[in-house]
Amino acid sequence: MPALLALSDVELYYDHIYALKGVSLEVNQGETVALIGANGAGKSSILRAITGLRRIKKGSVSFEGQRIDGLGPEAIVRLGIAMVPEGRRVFPYMSVRDNLMMGAFSRSDSAAIRRTLDEVLARFPRLKERLRQAAGTMSGGEQQMLVIGRALMARPKLLLLDEPSLGVAPMIVQDIARSIIAINRDEKVSVLLVEQNSRMALRVSHRAYALATGSIALSGLSADLVKDERIQRLYLGGDI
């Protein structure tokens, strides 16, 4: 069985400066895969290449065996890839409910959408209390829950998360970690998690790739990588 998502030898440039030079990685059905690495290592560029926000220069991106590089973002969402962007990016002046409904934009069966809305609200009860509130007036942690819920409204096969722990309180990071594990387990959604918080990322993922300046430096089972001396030195800041 081919991998759900496969990047093969992907190169991506911003104005002639490379951001990715020959990245290959895979996410299998049912897996949570973490991408760790320092700021500017190219983690977000990988997500931009997958979602179609950036054209790749070389290599290929495949989803369920089909090439998707070259498709626009709206076509890629429809295939079943939903993205939680960095910095949350809620629609600040829209209600929580309208934000969630935007997540289901690519779907058209309104009865099924309503069922998904109920499921998402059951997973994040805080959102249910605030359905009519403007999204921009919520706390950072609540907004993070909202954008994860918004992505789930698309009923994705693959969920991409870009730095979900950035700028939220440490206690909320625990909540987010638990949510990611639960989503992957309950909804059979595969997850690709990009994180600077490597400790959290390695804890919730099955496998991980460590990125350094545009290419994969290390990869393996997360449980092994946590103990890897190089990972500890580079990404975990010494002892655990």
Place this chain on the structure above:
Amino acid sequence: MEQVIVNGLYLGAQYALIALGLTLIFALMNVLNFAHGQMYVIGGFLVYEIYGRMHWPFVVALFAAAATLAVIGGLLERFLFRTVIRRSLREESTMLLAAGVAYFLDAAILLLFGEKQHGVPKIVRGVFVSDNLIIPYDRVLVACLAILFIVAFVLMMQFTKPGRAMRAMAQDRVAAQLMGVPVEFYSLVGFALGAMLAGLVGGLLVTITGVNSGIGGPISIKAFTMVMIGGAGVVGGAILGGFILGMLESVGLSVLHSYGDITYLAIFVSLLIFLSIRPNGLMGKPWG
């Protein structure tokens, strides 16, 4: 007193509809459409030709004007603004393009319709008269239609899927794209809708004030004034700005007329002071 308020509401309803079209295009595409007034003029002339000269029903003429302007708006977006936005990294480029479109349309209007002022037969006759109010019925009808269009527009933006998509796009274009919104298609729809609103008001008002080829610029200036008062890119702000300007004009014309034609001078002076205190207008944020 009542007369001044009623006049203000009548002006405000049509102004709000003008400002809505301008603010929609700005919110969706970050384009300041300097050609908005010219689109209004085209709408007016189309209703003049179809209703005034060919004597087709007014409703048909208004519908045709709206549809034509929607097509013109769509074509402008597709073949001019979209390519410029794609190729240029500078926001000024679209402003210059919009100014160029305004000059072009001015010239085209002059060529096609001539420089004479044109009017059309009244759509309804009669005047409502009471102790302290005089309102011609056609003004009542025009104001009601304008309000009806405003309400329809707001309901569409609030409660339909395309409306929600356009609001989302105005707030965060990339996030909207990630939700699967085809942003280029909705830019086209938005531009067509904005142009259509301009044509609709032009078509409504030709029945009262008539139309001539020179009023495009002044209409654009009024539209920009309203958007500055209310806040750019905000539906509520455009409506509020429209009614405020209508009221100011109405009050100014009755209070200041003994000093000569200084109403707009006074409005612009107050606007400058207001903007220096509140540069974003009353509701300056995208899509409230």
